[in-house]
Amino acid sequence: MTPSTILAPSLEDEVEPRVADFYRRALRALDEAGIPFLVGGAFAQACYTGIRRSTKDLDLFIRREDYERIAQVALRHGWRTEMTFPHWLGKVYDGQEFIDLIFNSGNGLMPVDARWFHGNCRADVLGVSVCVANVEDCLVSKAFIMERERYDGGDIAHLLQVNALRLDWPGLLERFGAHWRVLLAHLTLFGYIYPAERDHVPGWVMTMLMGRLAGELRTTEAPGDNVCAGTLLSREQFLHDIERLGYVDGRLTPASTMTPEDIAVWTEAIPARAEAQGGKPSD
Structure with a gap:
């Protein structure tokens, strides 16, 4: 099946010319090398919502097994690569400018696998025709980002506002799986933000999720862990809950692919901690 094409707004004005040139060369180099990748981040958000905003980088979703091939392509073009966080993120650098290579979520829940590369739309990004991550995968990748300094709920509301009527809802529910409460929270907020468009979310989806919630409320037996x-x-x-109150870290359950070593590195990169140690905050 030939993928559809999105008429996306140009982000030329939001990216400096020299940086845009680096992005173009990188996109073309990966395409010519036959390495599958999907554009995400601010560029995908613009494709699916029309919202334009400046961006400090270009997000590409890749499979982890393709990272080494990308590193070889980068080397041939004089770019530097870095496995910044081995559990989810690498980077390609051209001087100080960089491209994020994302192969998992920061919490280890959502590895990029073959199903990300089915039914993708194509879009013109900075003059290069590329495949864009599906709306459903954009939603999942943003749904768990709830830091004090960054909360992606606004992005999710806008993605739903424009695309809810044509989402693969069964597929989205499957993606969230046991984390369905997170999806329900975002859908509830969507109905609050856009009260006149609540019906854009299919009634059966809300009925199913609310039924699960009601079922939990009827259960008096608490989870063992x-x-x-x-x-x-x-x-x-x-x-605080993990270090002082004795809770089990949710990232060390089978739900996540993270290891204790991954968590330690990811924790040390928290901006306030990195700055206190004289380091540079990381994504």
Whole structure:
């Protein structure tokens, strides 16, 4: 099936010319090398919502097994690569400018796999025809970002406002799986933000999720594990619960692919901690 094409707004004015040239060369180089990738971040948000905003980088979703091939392509073009956080993120640098190579979510819940690369739309990004991450995957990748300094709920509301009527809702529910409460929270807020458009979310979706919630409320037996899943939403705001109150870190349950070593590195990169140690805050 030939992928559809999105008429996306140009982001030329939001990206400096020299940086835009680096992005173009990188996109073309990966395409010519036959390495699959999907554009995400601010560029995908612009494609699906029409909202334009300046961006400091270009987000590309890749499969982890393709990182080394990308590193070889980058080397041939004189760019530097870095495996910044081995559990989810690498980077390609041209001087100080960079492209994020995302192969998982920061909480280890959502590895990029083959299903991300089905039915993708194409869009013209800075003059290059590329595949864009599906709306459903954009939603999932943003749904768990609830830091004090960054909350992606506004992006999710806008994605739903424009695209809710044509989403693959069964697929989205499958993506969230056991984390359906997070989806329900965002859908509830969507109905609050856009009261006249609540019906854009299918009634059966809300009925199903509310039924699950009601079922939990009827259950008097509490879960056996003393888990704090807040660390799946924020790497910083629930450290008190883990370090002082004895909760099990939700990232160390089978839900996440993170290891204790991954968590330690990711925690040390929290901006306030990195700055206190004289380092540079990371994504």
